[in-house]
Amino acid sequence: MNVSKEALRAQYGGCAPPATYAGKIAEQIRRMAEYRNAKTILMMPSPLLFQARINCLLDGKVLLMPSPALKSGFYRVKPFSIPFPDLAHGTSLKGITLFGRKVQGQQLQKIEIDLALTGCVALDQKGQRLGEGTGFFDLSMGLLGTIGSITEKTLIGCVADALQVSQDDLVCDPWDVPIDFMVQLDGETSFARVKTIPSVIWDALSKKQIRKIEPLWQLYCELFPLDNEDVQVEQEASSPWSRSKDGKG
DSSP states (O other): OOOOHHHHHHHHTTOSOOGGGHHHHHHHHHTOHHHHTOSEEEEOOOGGGHHHHHHHHHTTOEEEEEOGGGTTOEEEEOTTOSOGGGHHHHTSTTTHHHHSEEEOHHHHHTOOOSEEEEOOSEEETTOOEEOOSOOHHHHHHHHHHHHTSSOTTOEEEEEOOGGGEESSOOOOOTTOOOOSEEEETTEEEEOOOOOOOOOOOGGGSOHHHHHHSHHHHHHHHHHSOOSOHHHHHHHHHHOTTSOOTTSOO
């Protein structure tokens, strides 16, 4: 019998390591080959990834983060671009919009993400992840996969505790993104997931939801021409996904 996601969140809520373990988690991530080999890393604003985001820049890697609620898309921070005293704030959900560079359209398409890291509420033995219910990680991955920034080579990891691993298969939806490995305080657990590229499932989103997220709306307008001529004209003039008429993009 399948247990609903809401029931699972209630069951596993509070099982994640406290944010005070962010330093230890970050050091564990630093030991991993997946991290050492990565040049560009997508990190979600999980408190457990607080120190890992700082380390990412200190270790000479490019950090990509979503904006609050993904509303204005993604922000990129190059290594050593934030003054050391501002690193903590600059890699936070609010600070990233001040210290990072907003990327969209063709700029975002050119970014190749080697590693994506997030948190979770629970996992199962197959690497299926249960999030907090906002859907922003899955939607971020779907958007980035649709434009080609996420590929079959992109590794996906999740920071968690053994207490968060379910022995039973978790309920999953078509848009849920499985992971390759789990990072724990004392090591790493790998999962043999089927290698698929996430993509946006447009039918699962309302027009209102799509409009609220800038890069999602821009991509939607590009892929699905609208009937409203005024919106079409505006999209043709401002879309960051389209090349300009002079071919310079």
